[in-house]
Amino acid sequence: MKRYVSILLVCFLISGCAKQEIIDRIKIVQSVGFDVQGDIFKSSGTYASYQKKELLRLMNVEAQTFGGVWLPQNTKSDDQIVTGQIRTIVISEKFARKSIQPLAMSLLRDQVVSNNATIVISKQEVSTIMSEALKNPPFYLSDLIKQNMEKGNTPLTNAHSVLNQYYGEGQDVYLPVLDQDENGLIHLDGVGVFKEDKLRLLLTEKESLLLKLLKDKSKTMIGSYEFRRRENEPIYFKILYGKRNISHDQNDSVVISLKLHIQLRELPKTISSVSNSDLLDLKHDIEQHFTSEISDMLKKFQMNAVDPIGFGELYRSNHRNWNEQEYKNKTYPNIKFEVNSEIIISQSGVGVGAE
Structure with missing residues (x-):
C-alpha cells in the first residue's frame, strides 16, 4: 500500500512542475x-x-x-x-x-x-x-x-x-x-x-528522382519517370521499389549497382506489352538510359564540387588517414564512376502498347 501511495505522490509532484499551455x-x-x-x-x-x-x-x-x-x-x-x-x-x-x-x-x-x-x-x-x-x-x-x-x-x-x-x-x-x-x-x-x-x-525533377534512387531506403525508392527512346517514342513507367549498392574501392573508383522493379504505364503502339522480345528490348533501353543519366549527373556533381550522395563519407569510413580538404581537392574530382543498372518489369500494365 505504501508503494502505491509513493507512486501517486511522485505523479502529483511531476504534474505540479509541468508548465501549462x-x-x-x-x-x-x-x-x-x-x-x-x-x-x-x-x-x-x-x-x-x-x-x-x-x-x-x-x-x-x-x-x-x-x-x-x-x-x-x-x-x-x-x-x-x-x-x-x-x-x-x-x-x-x-x-x-x-x-x-x-x-x-x-x-x-x-x-x-x-x-x-x-x-x-x-x-x-x-x-x-x-x-x-x-x-x-x-x-x-x-x-x-x-x-x-x-x-x-x-x-x-x-x-x-x-x-x-x-x-x-x-x-x-x-x-x-x-x-x-x-x-x-x-x-x-x-x-x-x-x-x-x-x-x-x-x-531538375528527373535528376531529383535519380538522387532519390541513390540516397533513399529501399521502401521509398519509388517515383514516376518518362523518357523517349532512340526512335523518339515516349515511355512512361512507375518505379515500385528498388535496391542499390555503392562501393568505394582503394583505387579511387566507385561502383554503383542499381536494381529497380517497375510498372509500365504507357507505351507507344510499336511496342507490345505481351511480346517478350519487345519487353527485352525495352528493358535494355531503360537500363542504358538510367546508366547514362546517372553517370552524367555524377559528372555534374564533380564539376560543381558538390557531393550530395556522400561518397566522401563512404571514403572516410575506409581510410584512416582521412583529410577532407585533400579528398575534395584531389580525390573526388578524379573518381571514376561505374554505374550498373538492372531493370525488372514486374508489371506490364493493362491495355498499353501495340494492339
Whole structure:
C-alpha cells in the first residue's frame, strides 16, 4: 500500500512542475519562412488561430539578426508563440545562395524545433509562398512535401539529416525546391544542392528522382519517370521499389549497382506489352538510359564540387588517414564512376502498347 501511495505522490509532484499551455491561449507555429533583403532578415510564419474564424493566420516581421525575428513576432502576438510543432521551414533562393549558416546554427541550438521538420527552398519570395499556402487547408504545405517524398520523385530529408550533412564530413546538403505555376499553385520542382553553406546547383525533377534512387531506403525508392527512346517514342513507367549498392574501392573508383522493379504505364503502339522480345528490348533501353543519366549527373556533381550522395563519407569510413580538404581537392574530382543498372518489369500494365 505504501508503494502505491509513493507512486501517486511522485505523479502529483511531476504534474505540479509541468508548465501549462492551454491550446487557445498560445499560438502554435505550423510553418515558418526566412528571406533576406540586404542585411535584414525577413520572416513569415503561419499559426493556428483557434479564437478566430480563420484556420491559419500569417505574421510577417523583420529583424537585423536571424534569431531576432522571434522578438517582433512576440510583440505582435496577444498569446505566447510556440515553435515545437513547426512542420515546414521555407527559405528563399536568395537566402540559400547567401548562406544557410544562421539557419543551421539556430536548428542546432533550438531544441524546441522538431528534427522531423522539413526544410525547403522557394524560388519565390517566402511571403508569397506562405500567403498562397493560407488559401489551402491546414498542414497543406507539409502534406504536399511529405506526399512527394513518400510517393513522388523528391528524396527524403528533414532537419536532422540537414544538420548531419552540414556539420558532418564528406557530404553536402540538399533541399527540395518549391515553385509556383502560372496559376499560382505550389508544386515541388527539383532539388537544390549546396557547396558548404551556399546553394550551388539546382537539379531538375528527373535528376531529383535519380538522387532519390541513390540516397533513399529501399521502401521509398519509388517515383514516376518518362523518357523517349532512340526512335523518339515516349515511355512512361512507375518505379515500385528498388535496391542499390555503392562501393568505394582503394583505387579511387566507385561502383554503383542499381536494381529497380517497375510498372509500365504507357507505351507507344510499336511496342507490345505481351511480346517478350519487345519487353527485352525495352528493358535494355531503360537500363542504358538510367546508366547514362546517372553517370552524367555524377559528372555534374564533380564539376560543381558538390557531393550530395556522400561518397566522401563512404571514403572516410575506409581510410584512416582521412583529410577532407585533400579528398575534395584531389580525390573526388578524379573518381571514376561505374554505374550498373538492372531493370525488372514486374508489371506490364493493362491495355498499353501495340494492339
